[in-house]
Amino acid sequence: MASLEVRVVRSAKRRKTISATLEQGVLVVRLPARLSRAQEQYWVERMRARFQRREEPASGPETPLMRRAQSLNRRYFGGKLKFSIDWVTNQKQRWGSCTPESSRIRLSHELLKLPAYVIDYVIVHELAHLIEANHSPRFWALVKAYPQTDKAMGFLEGYHWARQGRELSTVELGHLIEVDEISVAVDG
Template sequence: MTHDTPAVEVRRSRRRKRTVSAYRDGDRTIVAIPARFSRAQEREWVQRMLDRLAAKEQRRRPSDDELLERARRLSERYLDGRAQPSSVRWSDRQGKRWGSCTLIDGSIRISTRVQGMPGWVLDYVVLHELAHLLHANHGPTFWNLLSTYPRLERARGFLDGVSFERGTGDHGDPGDDEQDEDLLDELSPRSGAVSDGAA
């Protein structure tokens, strides 16, 4: 397998006895190996770890067809198959949104910013948009649909954290603009109550 990796940095460690690890750091790939490895072992393990990283990244960046299949499985599992999108595709035109859908034709778009995030976060974003195919707003019925997803709050928190770090002002709800934030706080399962906005 070939890789278009700009730079690979091999770090040898005397404390590392048998394990090898690899991770991306910006445009570099860091591969940590035991100091005792020969140059041949180093080449073998660097290639092996690059292959593993590439495979892992590919799983986190499914194709549009794979996104559609994923959405269909999620609909079956969590929405009793009631939400049937016509298409699900990556989009780099989502602005501050994690995803969006068009009710008229049943199409869903997922922000390319979600690529590389854990699969359970991607699943939440897709499920959020699938639920919008059934309920356009964020009322109690909408959140009840999503309540069966076991990582709902964790995924929303993850997206909140990413938004905070990037300073984008996004929040943990895929297709919502900033102006909807107060309404979301009122209706989300986190608050447990509906507010009329009066203080």
């Protein structure tokens, strides 16, 4: 990748962020216009190194992800859906996304840390959007064909809470647990 073509895009609007993307085989580095040439060179090399080290999961027609999605397509949608599916690293707020117009599904690489049944749920969820773009009752009927939907949704909700580091309030805990009797031991 050392011979990778690099294009630098300076922006007066950028103040702090520096980013890089691979666009049609060209590493595009976006940075604030105020940086010196030495700083530019530093960041270009740093981004180039990051892309060299990156071990992004493979995507494309013959990848494990596509095979898995096609298997779920056959099982829950009769194999009738046509789509592309890729892992992405720039999706931080969503587990997955679907663009029905292009039949493109993108999954956050963060899913790779989670159990297989959760990944399968997200794939089924996004595949269902190819039939029903919104979250209507018809959409949920399609998704609920996957038997572990409720379990996966519960896992994702718990995972979301844990990632936020948020503790449950006493009131919220009261809704989650049933207390028959409270006893307090007092020493002394």
